[in-house]
Each structure stands twice: as C-alpha cells, then as structure tokens.
Amino acid sequence: MTAAQPANATALSLLKSVWGYDQFRGVQADIVRAVTNGENALVLMPTGGGKSLCYQVPSLLRRGVGVVVSPLIALMKDQVDALRQNGVRAAYLNSSLSLQGVREVEAALMAGELDLLYVAPERLLMPRMLELLEQAEVALFAVDEAHCVSQWGHDFRPEYQGLGVLQERFPALPRLALTATADERTRADIIQVLGLQGAHLFVSSFDRPNIQYRIQQKGVGKAGPKSELLAFIQAEHPKEAGIVYCLSRKSVEETAEWLSRQGVEALPYHAGLAPRERNSAQERFLQEEGLIVVATVAFGMGIDKSNVRFVAHLDLPKSMEGYYQETGRAGRDGLPSTAWMTYGLADVVNVRRMLAQSDAPEHIKRVEASKLDALLAYCETATCRRQVLLTYFGEDLAEPCGNCDTCLSPPQTFDATKPAQMALSAAIRTGNRFGAAHLTDVLLGNLTERVSGLGHHQLPTFGVGKALPERAWRNIIRQLVALGYLTTDAAGHGSLIASGKSRPLLKGEQTLWLREEMLTTPSKAKKDRR
Ligand code: ADP
Ligand code: ZN
Numbered sequence: 001m002t003a004a005q006p007a008n009a010t011a012l013s014l015l016k017s018v019w020g021y022d023q024f025r026g027v028q029a030d031i032v033r034a035v036t037n038g039e040n041a042l043v044l045m046p047t048g049g050g051k052s053l054c055y056q057v058p059s060l061l062r063r064g065v066g067v068v069v070s071p072l073i074a075l076m077k078d079q080v081d082a083l084r085q086n087g088v089r090a091a092y093l094n095s096s097l098s099l100q101g102v103r104e105v106e107a108a109l110m111a112g113e114l115d116l117l118y119v120a121p122e123r124l125l126m127p128r129m130l131e132l133l134e135q136a137e138v139a140l141f142a143v144d145e146a147h148c149v150s151q152w153g154h155d156f157r158p159e160y161q162g163l164g165v166l167q168e169r170f171p172a173l174p175r176l177a178l179t180a181t182a183d184e185r186t187r188a189d190i191i192q193v194l195g196l197q198g199a200h201l202f203v204s205s206f207d208r209p210n211i212q213y214r215i216q217q218k219g220v221g222k223a224g225p226k227s228e229l230l231a232f233i234q235a236e237h238p239k240e241a242g243i244v245y246c247l248s249r250k251s252v253e254e255t256a257e258w259l260s261r262q263g264v265e266a267l268p269y270h271a272g273l274a275p276r277e278r279n280s281a282q283e284r285f286l287q288e289e290g291l292i293v294v295a296t297v298a299f300g301m302g303i304d305k306s307n308v309r310f311v312a313h314l315d316l317p318k319s320m321e322g323y324y325q326e327t328g329r330a331g332r333d334g335l336p337s338t339a340w341m342t343y344g345l346a347d348v349v350n351v352r353r354m355l356a357q358s359d360a361p362e363h364i365k366r367v368e369a370s371k372l373d374a375l376l377a378y379c380e381t382a383t384c385r386r387q388v389l390l391t392y393f394g395e396d397l398a399e400p401c402g403n404c405d406t407c408l409s410p411p412q413t414f415d416a417t418k419p420a421q422m423a424l425s426a427a428i429r430t431g432n433r434f435g436a437a438h439l440t441d442v443l444l445g446n447l448t449e450r451v452s453g454l455g456h457h458q459l460p461t462f463g464v465g466k467a468l469p470e471r472a473w474r475n476i477i478r479q480l481v482a483l484g485y486l487t488t489d490a491a492g493h494g495s496l497i498a499s500g501k502s503r504p505l506l507k508g509e510q511t512l513w514l515r516e517e518m519l520t521t522p523s524k525a526k527k528d529r530r
Helices: 008-019 028-036 052-061 073-085 099-110 127-135 158-169 184-194 225-236 249-261 275-287 320-327 345-357 362-380 385-392 417-429 436-444 449-454 470-482 502-506
Strands: 041-044 065-069 090-093 116-119 138-143 175-179 200-203 211-217 242-245 266-269 292-295 310-313 337-343 413-415 486-488 496-498 513-515
Touching: 008 028, 008 052, 028 041, 028 052, 028 200, 041 184, 052 065, 052 116, 052 138, 052 175, 073 090, 073 116, 073 275, 090 099, 099 127, 127 158, 138 158, 158 184, 175 184, 211 385, 225 249, 225 310, 225 337, 249 266, 249 292, 266 275, 310 320, 320 362, 320 385, 345 362, 362 385, 362 470, 362 486, 417 436, 417 470, 417 486, 417 496, 417 502, 436 449, 436 470, 470 486, 470 513
Parallel strands: 041 175, 041 200, 065 116, 065 138, 090 116, 138 175, 211 337, 242 292, 242 310, 266 292, 310 337
Antiparallel strands: 413 513, 486 496
C-alpha cells in the first residue's frame, strides 16, 4: 500500500470482499483514508456506529499488523473469531491465554503472519511486549474505548494512562483513538495522554433515531417499579432480548428472580458472580433469542448483540454518558427499540449519597455531581428528550424528534420566561462562578454567610425570586442546564455559566416553557447543598 494513494477504491473492495458490506457508513470512509495514509485520528462515534471497521480496514490496507488496545478481555475472543471467519489473520493477547498460547501468538506476530492483534493494555505495556512490537512490522495502533484514559470519564482505567508510551516509542506509526464518550473534558484527556494534538477529529452524530426514549416517575401507580417494568415488557417487548440495569447486586438478583417467577426469563449479571456464571449469562444472552439480562453496569461494555430491543433502567445511571452508553446497547440493528427508565426522588437521594460518600477527591466529586445534575435535568425536561441528550453531547437537533415520551405525550408546562430570566441574571451578576445552591440563595434572598461575604445581598437580583419555593428554583435551574441556557464550567468547579443561548431569553426575545409538575411535587428529599 503506498501512502499517497487515497484509500477509497481499494478500501471499498476490501470492505466488500472481507465483510460483505457495500458501503462505508458516514465518516468511516474518511477515517479509513486518513489512517491508511498514516495520519493520527480521534474518532467519537456512538455505540453501534461502526468504530471497528475504522481500524480494521486500515490494518489490512497497510503493511504489518494493526495493534488494537482494548480493555474488553471478555470480548476479544469473539471479535477475533469473527474476523477469522472472514479470513482475517487475527489474534489476541491477554491474561486468559496460556503461556503456550502467548508464545504462539508472539511467534505469528514476529513472522509477520498477523493482520490484527488485540492486546489488553497491561499486556501491551510490558517491556517485553513493547520490544517485540519494535521488532515486528506494525501498521497502526488503535486505542479502543479511549475514554478509559480519563479520570473524568465513567470508566477510568489506570493502565490506559501508560499508553502515552506509544507516541514515545512509535512516533512514526499512526495512532487512532476511538470512543463513544464525547464530552469535552474526556476528549481533551485523550488528546493529551495519547499525544493526539493535531490529529484529525471525526465526530459522527450521536443520534440513535430508532431508540425511543422514555422516562416515567416511580410509584405513579400502586405497582412498584418491578411491576411497571413487567407491564412494559409484556406490553411492548414480549419474548424479546433486553437489558435491565439496576444499581446494586442485591436488586439485580431480586429483579431477575422476580421476573423469572412472573414467567419472563431473566438472568442476573454482576461483578459479584463467579466468572463462570457471568460468562454463561453473557454467552446465553448473545446466543439465545428473547432473553433478558438484569445487570449492574458491569454488563454490556462492548456487547455486540444487534437485536437488543430494549434497555430498562430501574435505577438512575450516574451520568448522561452512562445513560447514553447503556441505552445505546439497544437497537444496534437499526430497528425500533426502547430506552425505558423509571425513577423517583429516592433514587436521586440515593445516588447523591453514594456520590457524597465516595472516596474520590473533592474536585472529582464536583464533576460527578454536575454530571448527575445534567442527567436529572434530562429526566425532568419538558422538551424533546433527544434534543436534550444531543445538546449535552454538543450536537443540535433542529426539530423535536417525535420518538420520545415528551414528544409523544407532552407534559404540562408553564411559562417560565420570567423566572428563567431571574435565574440567568443571578448567574451573570454573580460572575458566572457559582452553583445552583448559591444562585438559589441569591434568588430567594437568603442572607447566608457566603452571600453576605461576597456582597451578593446588594445585587438587584437578591430576593427577586421569593415568590417561588427553593425546590422550584432548583428545578428551574436544572432545566436551564439541560436546555443549554446554563452551561457547566470545564474545570469542574460546578460553576453555572449563562451561555450564548441565554441572550435572546434575557432580552425578552424568547419565551421559555418548563415542566410544571415538578414544581408542585412535595419534596421529601433533604435539602442538599453542594
Ligand atoms: P461500535 O464499535 O462503534 O459500537 P461496531 O464496530 O461494533 O460498532 O459496529 C456495529 C455494527 O454495525 C456491527 O454489527 C457492524 O458489523 C455494523 N457495521 C459497521 N459498519 C458497517 C457498514 N459500513 N456497513 C454495514 N454494517 C456496518
Ligand atoms: Zn423527542
């Protein structure tokens, strides 16, 4: 393969002959071209978007072996098997191999008999492995699930931070980082750790139009959340494959057992189960039709089952990123699927408490708290959920989607233009440096130590919002965050910043309607000030 030649024709015929596909999807072709030409790239593409081909095709087009770093040991074998079935000379190296197995793969690597080699990060970083790779002919390095480098992400892996070594030891080889997590901070960390300054950035749309997003309040009817789940499954996805996410191992087991007793076969999956049990649940889920897995977030990273028809959350995910990734496991085949969630105030209190009690350093806790707030705002939005979701990932969807609960049955709303203006000017007049709690104090006219210390009681906004209760303000502020009128600061201090989007609203050129029911819901939750 000569480097100067655009990949297109060769790449297409390879795509057809090896994978049987007629066309590249979206940005795939551009990525393949760039990487084949030896350039670095960062790829942000949603789950199911087709990241694998972005490194597999260039690995075959370039001389030498494509080395793929992946944390998903459990899935390497599946991926390698699938590639081999297509005639690709693929292998993997991880802790599941015997010494003999490792030696065989290493020999194949050195003999130039491999097209693709999947390696666990801790294995790649071994001095011996790096030396072997220096002697072998390597086509490229692909770092899959690249968000694992970031402490700010939801899946930090310390080994990933060592991957900066690729840039140092193999400066001439193209590096390709891939992730389905798109927020700014994670992106910046990936670029920094992997040395991808100046690399091509490929962002494909995170919209998954075939997934219907729905969220309902827990305990609206008498039936508990499990019964609501059962009713949902029976009404909409009987005998179809699905994943149900719960927060704790205990609720995973209870829910799986309960569903099975109701005649809906469901297998539990969590990190506390024996590896054998976990593997068997995973295998059965992949192979059988219409099976449900009830799981903690330990399940599903990289699961490639295309016909998962629904993902249900009985507990709140920790962040929008988590929610997006988890729900993204539904409908990878493009057919109609449902992302269903039930949540209540208790869940909010629960995740908040877990967050507060975690051993993480303060600044990380603050980031997590603001991520959680964004998720809550999403839960409470009165506008199209898909628009809120995509806005969070920096994308604009011009029209409401028509395929989420708020589009399908719009909730009660009220004209919140005035209160929104008050909240936004509170943020601006305090210098866009404070979080929801302080802004609320200013709006309510609470003379806290902080307020008086900063002289904020002298601002014209001080006390303008007395007519509404504190909870109403917190909800309005959260909804303003969800809709992008307020943004959070990149440094993670939890400051709320009035964005450019808020200008027409402040100038009175726009009216804003917010969800009403949340304002009257009595709050049993303890006030929580961060
Ligand atoms: P990701 O890693 O981004 O989650 P995958 O690489 O596993 O996604 O691809 C998701 C699914 O889409 C796979 O079943 C894959 O075979 C399919 N796919 C990817 N690219 C194409 C394409 N160009 N044409 C048809 N199917 C594709
Ligand atoms: Zn919608």
